Amino acid sequence: MAEALRVALAGLGTVGGGVVKLLDANRDLIARRAGRPIEVVAVSARDRTRDRGIDLSRFAWVDDSSSLATLDEVDVVVELVGGSDGPALTLARATLAAGRHLVTANKALLAHHGLELAETAERGSAALKFEAAVAGGIPVIKGLREGAAANEIGRVYGILNGTCNFILSKMEAEGRDFAEVLSEAQALGYAESDPTFDIDGIDAAHKLSILASLAFGSQPAFGAVAVHGIRHVLGADIAEAAALGHRVRLVGVAEAGPQGLFQRVHPHLVPLDHPLAHVTGSTNAVVAEGNFVGRLLFQGAGAGEGPTASAVVADLIDIARGEFGPAFAMPAGSLSAASVADSGERRGRAYLRFTVEDRVGVLAEIAAAMRDAGVSIESLIQRGVAADGRALVAIVTHEGPERSVAQALERLRGSSSIAGQPLWMPLLG
Amino acid sequence: MAEALRVALAGLGTVGGGVVKLLDANRDLIARRAGRPIEVVAVSARDRTRDRGIDLSRFAWVDDSSSLATLDEVDVVVELVGGSDGPALTLARATLAAGRHLVTANKALLAHHGLELAETAERGSAALKFEAAVAGGIPVIKGLREGAAANEIGRVYGILNGTCNFILSKMEAEGRDFAEVLSEAQALGYAESDPTFDIDGIDAAHKLSILASLAFGSQPAFGAVAVHGIRHVLGADIAEAAALGHRVRLVGVAEAGPQGLFQRVHPHLVPLDHPLAHVTGSTNAVVAEGNFVGRLLFQGAGAGEGPTASAVVADLIDIARGEFGPAFAMPAGSLSAASVADSGERRGRAYLRFTVEDRVGVLAEIAAAMRDAGVSIESLIQRGVAADGRALVAIVTHEGPERSVAQALERLRGSSSIAGQPLWMPLLG
Numbered sequence: 001m002a003e004a005l006r007v008a009l010a011g012l013g014t015v016g017g018g019v020v021k022l023l024d025a026n027r028d029l030i031a032r033r034a035g036r037p038i039e040v041v042a043v044s045a046r047d048r049t050r051d052r053g054i055d056l057s058r059f060a061w062v063d064d065s066s067s068l069a070t071l072d073e074v075d076v077v078v079e080l081v082g083g084s085d086g087p088a089l090t091l092a093r094a095t096l097a098a099g100r101h102l103v104t105a106n107k108a109l110l111a112h113h114g115l116e117l118a119e120t121a122e123r124g125s126a127a128l129k130f131e132a133a134v135a136g137g138i139p140v141i142k143g144l145r146e147g148a149a150a151n152e153i154g155r156v157y158g159i160l161n162g163t164c165n166f167i168l169s170k171m172e173a174e175g176r177d178f179a180e181v182l183s184e185a186q187a188l189g190y191a192e193s194d195p196t197f198d199i200d201g202i203d204a205a206h207k208l209s210i211l212a213s214l215a216f217g218s219q220p221a222f223g224a225v226a227v228h229g230i231r232h233v234l235g236a237d238i239a240e241a242a243a244l245g246h247r248v249r250l251v252g253v254a255e256a257g258p259q260g261l262f263q264r265v266h267p268h269l270v271p272l273d274h275p276l277a278h279v280t281g282s283t284n285a286v287v288a289e290g291n292f293v294g295r296l297l298f299q300g301a302g303a304g305e306g307p308t309a310s311a312v313v314a315d316l317i318d319i320a321r322g323e324f325g326p327a328f329a330m331p332a333g334s335l336s337a338a339s340v341a342d343s344g345e346r347r348g349r350a351y352l353r354f355t356v357e358d359r360v361g362v363l364a365e366i367a368a369a370m371r372d373a374g375v376s377i378e379s380l381i382q383r384g385v386a387a388d389g390r391a392l393v394a395i396v397t398h399e400g401p402e403r404s405v406a407q408a409l410e411r412l413r414g415s416s417s418i419a420g421q422p423l424w425m426p427l428l429g
Numbered sequence: 430m431a432e433a434l435r436v437a438l439a440g441l442g443t444v445g446g447g448v449v450k451l452l453d454a455n456r457d458l459i460a461r462r463a464g465r466p467i468e469v470v471a472v473s474a475r476d477r478t479r480d481r482g483i484d485l486s487r488f489a490w491v492d493d494s495s496s497l498a499t500l501d502e503v504d505v506v507v508e509l510v511g512g513s514d515g516p517a518l519t520l521a522r523a524t525l526a527a528g529r530h531l532v533t534a535n536k537a538l539l540a541h542h543g544l545e546l547a548e549t550a551e552r553g554s555a556a557l558k559f560e561a562a563v564a565g566g567i568p569v570i571k572g573l574r575e576g577a578a579a580n581e582i583g584r585v586y587g588i589l590n591g592t593c594n595f596i597l598s599k600m601e602a603e604g605r606d607f608a609e610v611l612s613e614a615q616a617l618g619y620a621e622s623d624p625t626f627d628i629d630g631i632d633a634a635h636k637l638s639i640l641a642s643l644a645f646g647s648q649p650a651f652g653a654v655a656v657h658g659i660r661h662v663l664g665a666d667i668a669e670a671a672a673l674g675h676r677v678r679l680v681g682v683a684e685a686g687p688q689g690l691f692q693r694v695h696p697h698l699v700p701l702d703h704p705l706a707h708v709t710g711s712t713n714a715v716v717a718e719g720n721f722v723g724r725l726l727f728q729g730a731g732a733g734e735g736p737t738a739s740a741v742v743a744d745l746i747d748i749a750r751g752e753f754g755p756a757f758a759m760p761a762g763s764l765s766a767a768s769v770a771d772s773g774e775r776r777g778r779a780y781l782r783f784t785v786e787d788r789v790g791v792l793a794e795i796a797a798a799m800r801d802a803g804v805s806i807e808s809l810i811q812r813g814v815a816a817d818g819r820a821l822v823a824i825v826t827h828e829g830p831e832r833s834v835a836q837a838l839e840r841l842r843g844s845s846s847i848a849g850q851p852l853w854m855p856l857l858g
């Protein structure tokens with residue numbers, strides 16, 4: 001058997017520990033499939049003494065992770081430090097600049113610096129691989145980069161954040177509101193103590209920008225994604241959606257259109273006959289629509305020790321086999337600049353919810369604003385709500401330009417009849 | 430840009446025509462992704478004169494497909510002739526023996542001769558690739574071979590035949606019986622005029638044997654699969670399944686167990702909370718369960734011109750990129766022999782349906798046979814049926830060995846109370 005692929009591992013949190021456990025547990029199988037053994041030779045982490053349930057004494061220990069990049073007898077560096085900048089970026093740059101292969105699970109790093117890192121990797125003929133950065137254990141990077149490679153992709157979209165899907169599923173199943181379910185998710189460890197990256201859609205946007213790059217041959221660009229999270233979704237919105245035959249899901253969508261590539265993360269109403277409506281809990285799912293293959297769906301665990309480690313090691317096996325090419329499916333120099341999302345020209349149906357004072361003339365005011373902006377209403381429901389004496393008005397529009405809906409909302413801004421911000425959600429078409 | 434990958438195409442039916450159209454339509458995109466152009470240079474088919482809607486004058490024409498294997502200036506042969514033996518096998522052997530790459534969509538060929546062909550490919554350092562052979566456009570070969578490569582797979586299973594799923598979905602939606610729906614499917618072109626390979630499960634078994642080889646490191650072996658089709662499923666079975674919260678699907682299952690690898694194609698009762706229950710029409714879906722990644726689901730179009738061509742060209746792109754290794758994920762010499770399916774030791778819940786004479790003592794006879802064989806009954810329903818005055822008895826057993834159920838059925842064989850063959854279907858666990 002050929003020589004071992006020698007791995008240096010930076011970061012020994014949940015995923016790093018999982019990678020060590022996986023390489024131990026499936027050692028022989030992996031060697032047979034990869035054609036050679038895969039061996040961790042060096043590690044680096046913040047705390048050398050913490051008990052991780054794995055024997056670290058067999059690995060060289062390095063305090064400064066960036067020195068892994070130039071350590072002798074290392075073929076691949078696995079970066080599991082996290083963060084778009086700082087030590088992760090320093091290590092990634094140094095590794096690729098040294099002509100060494102890099103495997104990372106770091107979506108923020110790629111969304112912000114993916115192009116630069118891909119260019120450096122190409123100069124050194126090194127692999128830059130990141131299956132674990134999007135949708136955990138699901139081989140969706142490979143699915144787009146290779147599986148669907150023969151297709152012009154029209155749209156790629158999916159449920160990319162397990163925390164949000166867990167919260168939305170639980171709100172739906174138990175008829176509860178966001179804040180309450182978030183606290184519980186935090187207590188159970190399903191949401192971070194600072195949940196901003198997840199619930200405000202930033203994590204999903206990082207992942208979407210990577211998928212879009214692979215699907216559309218564009219430069220990964222976090223700044224080109226319009227981002228909205230789930231913080232303002234009420235239990236009542238989920239109930240209204242259900243009455244309309246839909247479920248609420250945080251969906252990242254990247255789509256080729258007349259204005260160029262459009263990328264947005266936003267809570268959507270997903271019809272019950274769409275597979276994404278049936279993705280519950282912390283599961284992730286990605287759909288790619290190709291001009292020959294039609295609709296492909298990839299579904300599985302989007303996070304966690306085992307699934308994420310599975311994706312990291314799949315990348316290592318590809319490298320051991322010598323099966324890797326340009327990071328974003330084509331040479332970095334031929335990736336086009338991503339256009340910044342402009343939703344105005346987009347057309348679709350939308351859900352609108354207003355919390356209103358329960359008094360004469362409110363509905364007329366809303367209806368007039370819709371009419372004046374040219375928004376055609378498909379259905380409207382008003383329901384009394386709770387203790388504060390306010391009512392809820394939920395509208396579904398006919399298909400039309402998003403610009404018109406935005407104009408209607410602008411007309412209603414500052415109205416004394418409307419409490420707080422209205423919520424707008426597109427229907428997934 | 431590097432030199433073109435030169436392709437010879439044998440077979441110009443639906444899929445072959447699709448490959449030519451795809452390579453024309455997505456020509457520039459494919460060249461960018463593959464790093465070099467992919468060009469058809471020669472073709473062979475039975476009828477040179479048939480109008481296929483594509484211009485063949487730009488390709489060299491060869492009457493004898495086997496001569497493509499040694500034609501000058503060809504890098505890859507794409508075999509779309511079909512059939513486990515005959516011209517397809519001759520061409521495959523000659524191509525690989527000449528050290529040329531082979532791409533095929535031919536599941537029968539691989540299920541019967543996959544090991545031999547993989548050995549020949551290895552000797553010549555040639556690629557043997559077959560993404561299109563299983564589940565059409567869905568990249569499930571790649572998903573198992575590479576995406577889930579870090580995992581010990583416990584079970585791989587799925588809906589592998591679109592014709593059967595179309596028929597079962599239609600029986601379910603319209604409450605009709607098998608024969609009627611089959612005729613309609615044939616008239617619509619969703620089923621072949623000789624539908625045996627599809628409806629008797631043979632096509633699904635070909636595909637399952639390929640998936641099992643990749644998942645379990647076993648030699649592909651059609652003869653090791655227990656095969657049962659959907660011919661004996663009644664509309665009444667589907668209605669009973671629905672009343673029990675299940676749908677009937679033809680599922681191929683390969684599972685590692687104490688007796689070794691077990692492979693079976695059989696109609697199953699699939700619970701409504703399982704994603705396979707929601708796969709309708711001619712869609713295919715494959716689930717792989719890995720010891721680290723958990724449950725992965727791949728879903729999409731399982732057949733048709735566009736999807737199958739997409740998979741064929743994905744293989745060509747891999748070859749153009751130089752990203753290929755052993756056909757069945759590890760060297761052919763290290764694949765273990767597949768054990769022949771022995772269901773006796775398997776445990777599970779099962780559905781049993783008897784068509785019985787409507788007279789005193791029938792239920793007692795069935796119940797006694799179950800008791801004497803040690804089969805524990807979870808539910809039993811008797812319903813009167815249609816014009817012939819017979820009744821239908823549907824039983825769901827508690828979990829237990831399949832051997833016991835087989836013994837109970839053996840005890841009832843020849844009973845004058847029971848009309849025709851009882852139907853047994855496992856519940857997907």
